[in-house]
Amino acid sequence: MDIAQLRKSYEKAELNETASHADPLTQFDQWIKEALKAEVPEPNAMTVATVGSDLRPSTRVVLIKGYDPRGIVWFTNYDSRKGRELAGNPYAALQFHWVELERVVRIEGVVEKVSDAESDEYFHSRPLDSRIGAWASPQSQVIESRTVLVTNAAKYGAQFMLKPPRPPHWGGYRLKPQAWEFWQGRKSRLHDRLRYRQETTADSGEAMIWVRERLAP
Template sequence: MKIADIRKSYERAELNEHASHADPMLQFDQWLNEAIKGEIPEPNAMTVATVGSDLRPSTRVVLIKGYDERGIVWYTNYDSRKGRELAGNPFAALQFHWVELERVVRIEGRVERVSAEESDAYFHSRPLDSRIGAWASPQSQVIPGRTLLVTNAAKYGAQFLLNPPRPPHWGGFRLVPDCWEFWQGRKSRLHDRLRYTQQADGWLRERLAP
């Protein structure tokens, strides 16, 4: 089969203005919880898109670790490519794709670091191996081989034993949304798309052509 011939008809659900929430965070909360309850593989996985000083975009998949009225939170190495790009251009886009539910959520906004207290609390909730790994991996840097990672993990494991502190280069980011889009696949490619844009008095909800 040619890749151009691979097709799917989307017919699971619909999304309309009357049944959706006026607050996009509530709509997101509903859809995320439906993905979790539906046992979708890795419902917490999201793509993060950033733009570097050379204006080249880049994407990677990370895991959402929290969300509330302040925004969407994930944790990473601040010295990684995404960390460096966000330091120079603090705007990003997120995307969730729940294939089995035929749904996509896109979120855009400004990115800020979470407080040190929030980063500490999450870091110390992680498994020990993950905490050691945050010290062992010089994320996004060129390394000579996997042996370096194993050696670093052994070194920091021996140094910190059962209580590694949070590395100064590791912590959380929060995207503060100013634009959301909810996409529900529909038959004949006449998909449902609702966009929410932030206004001075709340959120403007509009339907977009598919």
């Protein structure tokens, strides 16, 4: 099969200025709920893009764990590659791709760690194996074999039993959006793209509003 010849006509829905929400978070809330209702595979999966000190971008897939007016939250190892890169450059981008709905959401903004209380609360809600795994995996580091992970898991399982504490190197991040883009696939590659960007109001040098505008596909 020649992958260059693969084609798909996107015809499931449309996205226009009249039907979309003026607030991007409300629009995101609607779309992610529709993805959940449609039972698309892993609707909570998102790609996180960061940039290191060498100016080389890197991406990985993580799971969103919450969203509200403060931003988008996920949890991970602070010593991982993404953690190290965010420590040096707090700007990042997120992307959701709900293939079955022919939709993409892109979010750009600045990232900060969530509070210790938030990280503790979520960590202790995780299954026991996942909590042990947070201790067992030196994420992004080179290891000799899978045996290292299994050995570490057994070690920390014996040490902490049923009550492993949250590792100091593990916790949450929150991306505070500065730009959103909602993409809806359309026929003939004339896709709908609505971008929301922040702009300072004319009567205030501080208050920010969201400006919605259409981008060419």
